[in-house]
Amino acid sequence: MTRNATILRPMNVAGMMSGTSADGIDVAIVRIAPGAKGLRMKLLAHHAVPFSTSVRAAVLAAMDAGNISTAELARLNWRLGIAYADAIKATLAEYPVKLQLIGCHGQTIYHQGVPAKYAGVKLACTWQIGEMAMLAAASGVPVVSNFRPADMVAGGQGAPLVSLLDFVMFRHAGRGRVLQNLGGIGNLTAMPAGASLNDLIAFDTGPANMLIDAVTQSLFGKPFDRRGAIAARGMVLEAVVVSALKHPFFGRKPPKSAGREEFGSSFAAQFLKQCKAASRRPEDAVATATALTARSIGLAYCRFVQDRMEGAVDYLLSGGGAHNATLVEMLSSELDPLGCKLGTTEDAGLPAQTKEAAAFGLLAYETWHRRPGNVPAATGAVRSAILGEITYA
Ligand SMILES: Nc1ncnc2c1ncn2[C@@H]1O[C@H](COP(=O)(O)OP(=O)(O)OP(=O)(O)O)[C@@H](O)[C@H]1O
Numbered sequence: 001m002t003r004n005a006t007i008l009r010p011m012n013v014a015g016m017m018s019g020t021s022a023d024g025i026d027v028a029i030v031r032i033a034p035g036a037k038g039l040r041m042k043l044l045a046h047h048a049v050p051f052s053t054s055v056r057a058a059v060l061a062a063m064d065a066g067n068i069s070t071a072e073l074a075r076l077n078w079r080l081g082i083a084y085a086d087a088i089k090a091t092l093a094e095y096p097v098k099l100q101l102i103g104c105h106g107q108t109i110y111h112q113g114v115p116a117k118y119a120g121v122k123l124a125c126t127w128q129i130g131e132m133a134m135l136a137a138a139s140g141v142p143v144v145s146n147f148r149p150a151d152m153v154a155g156g157q158g159a160p161l162v163s164l165l166d167f168v169m170f171r172h173a174g175r176g177r178v179l180q181n182l183g184g185i186g187n188l189t190a191m192p193a194g195a196s197l198n199d200l201i202a203f204d205t206g207p208a209n210m211l212i213d214a215v216t217q218s219l220f221g222k223p224f225d226r227r228g229a230i231a232a233r234g235m236v237l238e239a240v241v242v243s244a245l246k247h248p249f250f251g252r253k254p255p256k257s258a259g260r261e262e263f264g265s266s267f268a269a270q271f272l273k274q275c276k277a278a279s280r281r282p283e284d285a286v287a288t289a290t291a292l293t294a295r296s297i298g299l300a301y302c303r304f305v306q307d308r309m310e311g312a313v314d315y316l317l318s319g320g321g322a323h324n325a326t327l328v329e330m331l332s333s334e335l336d337p338l339g340c341k342l343g344t345t346e347d348a349g350l351p352a353q354t355k356e357a358a359a360f361g362l363l364a365y366e367t368w369h370r371r372p373g374n375v376p377a378a379t380g381a382v383r384s385a386i387l388g389e390i391t392y393a
């Protein structure tokens, strides 16, 4: 397959995402083709491959690490390369699609979207790891990866990048739409009815499942609160929610991005301490973490989005948190009174668990055609940029 800067060709592209929850790798194979009104995308296959316990532990340790050896990072980089290679092989064994390209996000182990002083200069930085030579060799097709730095060099926060897919797949001429992903971190893309790419509002909303997972693991020894069953039995500790919402991230104006750096182990430890001081029932802590996610999203919508939307608004959820019934119910209590009709991306054609992976398929397609993939209105970049680098098979 040769690369062509001007002629867009239909392609089968696999997007691969392993996110801040560190639960595993989502693979979405999409058919992307030019159409009269822009690109058209169709989901051909989706496969989720969980990380093994040891890989998950290594990823979490690297993400929350104050201290990690270079040797450990190098090994993890290669181990993740093997995990991505295994994930694409498993997907293609189940869905034998003729692939032409892969877009692999890699695993974020550090993200600092805002410049800070380091070694005599101010810089922002981000790092997604996973040895892509493994993935290219295993799949036999070129792999686009390392999407975030080019946006940051253009003055953006390097995130969120999913906004382009939100625009391509979900914009609506007559209805406002908010796309809310509920991964480890939550993010939203808001599009007023008939919006152009420059009219988007997009930013990270704070923790989605990250805190719920940490609290559930610590108090119940389970990696997540399946369907929100534990939270449903608990009572929300209002004072703890109010205190947690004082974290400066929530009040900061977009563009903004977050990660375990803000809402990882030390935030969870402090939150748990407050919950334990307020109640002896562990399910109350899970309910309170779930309420914090819902409340922070409601507040973000009020503060940064509502003014820009007119008329009916579809609020479409995606990501693993869309399966948490208690979280969805709490979100509904926050958002219904603000005129938002809650649904999932599935209602508009893309299953909740596939959206982020599909986004990296689209971004790879754009890079392959030497077209920009960032949305400056979302990341805060001063210009658009072609994202990523290519590893050939
Ligand atoms: N059935 C379920 N019930 C409740 N929660 C669930 C369920 N399935 C998944 N989740 C939650 O979704 C999380 C994974 O979501 P997802 O894969 O969308 O996140 P991610 O891609 O790792 O994160 P990010 O989008 O921040 O990069 C799990 O850690 C869990 O908390």
Ligand SMILES: CC(=O)N[C@H]1[C@@H]2OC[C@@H](O2)[C@@H](O)[C@@H]1O[C@H](C)C(=O)O
Residues within 6 Å of the ligand: 019, 020, 108, 111, 126, 158, 159, 160, 161, 162, 163, 183, 184, 185, 186, 187, 204, 257, 258, 259, 356
């Ligand atoms: C640095 C990084 O990996 N950020 C992720 C993370 O997970 C969710 C949220 O924080 C989002 O900003 C981003 O991922 C999605 C795919 C994005 O860039 O749109």
